[in-house]
Amino acid sequence: MESATARWTATRRALIAGLPALAATAGCSPRRDPDALTFWAISYEGDYAPHLMPAFTTATGIAVEVQTLPASAAHEKLLTAQAGGALPDVMMLYNGWVGTFAMIGALRQVPDASLVADQFPGVLQTAQYFGRDYAVPWSVAPQAQFYRTDLVERAGYASPPTDWAEWRRMAAAIKRRAPNDYVILAYLNWWDLLVTLAGLTQARPLKDRDTRGNFASPEFREALGFYKSLFDDGYAPVALSTDIQDPVAAFAQGYFAIYPSSPPIMLDFRRRTAELPPERWGVTRMPGPNGPGRVSSVSASVAVTTSSRRPDDAWALVRHLTSAASELRFQELIETMPARASAWSAPQMRQPRLAPFAEQVREPALWPAIAEWEQIQTEVQLIAERVVRGLMTLDQGVATMDREVDRILAKRRQLVEAGRIA
Amino acid sequence: MTRQERTAWAFVLPVLAIIGLVFVLPTTLAFGLSVTDYSIYALADWSNLRFVGVGNFTALLTTPLFWRALSNTALFALLGVPMAIAASLFAALLLDAEAVRWKPLWRVLLFAPYVTSVVATAVVWRFLLNERYGLINYALGWVGIAPIDWLGSPTSSIPAILLFVTWKVFGYNMVVFTAALSAVPTELMEAARLDGAGRWTRFRHVTLPSIGPTLLLAAVMSVAGFLQIFAEPYVMTLGGPAQSTTTVLYFMYDQGFKWWNLGLASAVAFVLFLLILALTIVQTRIGRRYEWL
Known part of the structure; x- marks a missing residue:
């Protein structure tokens, strides 16, 4: 009896001792084919x-x-x-x-x-x-505006206009018909739309060999102003990507008429034709201040x-x-x-x-190819969100963007000045 | 060294070695990193690394987002710790009542959220808290409360996440309190009842003093836990809206693992370490002073 208990304890101990090894092999599963x-x-x-x-x-x-x-x-x-x-x-x-x-x-x-x-x-x-x-x-x-053909037609347009002034008239008409729904989807925590608009106003976001922010420039202010107006006028819902769990379903239900996105969204549309039949959506270029232009x-x-x-x-x-x-x-x-x-x-x-x-594709917008660009886009969008929510004015916003971006670029500035990188 | 001492060392050394390896060494290395400007440029070329002394710490003090993250974290802890502990204690007291049947079943059901995956339950809670279709707003509608944009508004995002966190974690302390409550001497309870003590008086002067040490432990662990809150805002709101749910740990994660500013991130980690240490010391002091609790 005693020996049986001892053996059991021994096996249990061995089992526990073996656990980490087991976890290790499970964690990094061996490559199926080492020659691949x-x-x-x-x-x-x-x-x-x-x-x-x-x-x-x-x-x-x-x-x-x-x-x-x-x-x-x-x-x-x-x-x-x-x-x-x-x-x-x-x-x-x-x-x-x-x-x-x-x-x-x-x-x-x-x-x-x-x-x-x-x-x-x-x-x-x-x-x-x-x-x-x-x-x-x-x-x-490239980003383009995917739109609900029926909703845009009901507002009196064959497809969404590609210049801001006319686009806003269409937006007003859509909003008038359905005050509880929206015209365009622009997640407040994604930088895509703001960066696209900045490309369309031909803003140059950085200056001095990409070592300082240039967000107070008139071109970027124009882009941010238009972006903010989409929310102020009720054309875009004040929402984060986490707030709208299924944007394709929301688009299909007419929660918003225009979905700015890139081509792979068409795969989602294709997979869900029961909700969104092919004749219910179309696509056209993004609207710029005076017609379509360069888009990232x-x-x-x-x-x-x-x-x-x-x-x-x-x-x-x-x-x-x-x-x-x-x-x-x-x-x-x-x-x-x-x-x-x-x-x-x-x-x-x-x-x-x-x-x-x-x-x-023949008119791409070019952005600085520096290591910090991904972070800069994210940081700028966070400040843009605060501007949209009225936590700061547009002037404060662009000044904050310049200050924050200058801070992010401090190390790069130091290295560029020392001639270590270009 | 006597034989007894040798044996003692043989038992203690492995533990000391592990503590040194997984606690002292990483903390020292993190402190070492926090006085350098380790960034993505150091990843490219070690010669880009500079010693900056307290530079990262002074930079933190002038970063508005760090202060925002600190105040968000403080809010999480200030509201969350009492909420979670009260919920645990309340559930434990209910389970302790003699009239309650099927106790093991209730215990399992109430403990279940604790062992579920954060990501899966967060998705469910995001649906519950949805402004337009959420069950919670639907229920509030019955009593005539207008829909609340729980996760989309900077003022309600922290309470909304705390609802989820409380639901998720209260089971753990509930089990701990249940154990403590079962150790409350029945004779004392009966004596108090005979002396004419009411429900509240018995709770205040019999139950509370006997579970005092457990309560203190739960408070210390909860404070440390809430100061390190990360996964819930990460899954539910990505730190938004308007950075109202960006916590200190979230800020550190962004700086360190997203942007590879490990120097700054280590400084954040160090500040958080000191903060938790200080709070724990204060809590144990208070706990010792009010031993009658």
């Missing part, structure tokens, strides 16, 4: 990238493991992975991030000019750092990391992913717009609903 290339992509691109892989594996014999990162946490996850030396061979980056990751030495320079041939000039620039190519553009995703886009590019031990295989994968054929297949699958200029002459790109994007 690793590829991290964000959002839908990650979910659907495995569909592009069989062709690549058949042609080259190289297996690829794809992991998806959520868009909201991708930036910090990639940064942490670089700090921990855990980046994959190939990774997807949103434009604006290439400068950051090139600066911290995570990216290899593009070895072959043919990889970056056949690109729209403004788009290619977003994949460069110091004028050198560090990533290959994969898709372009949350475009994607792919890059090879410095930690990759098989750069040649990795570049082969990049070449495959960014081929016109792969990009067109992705357009069919998830509605991303191809970055290769020649892909746009394919028959599938001639659908009328893609026409606004065909025009817009």
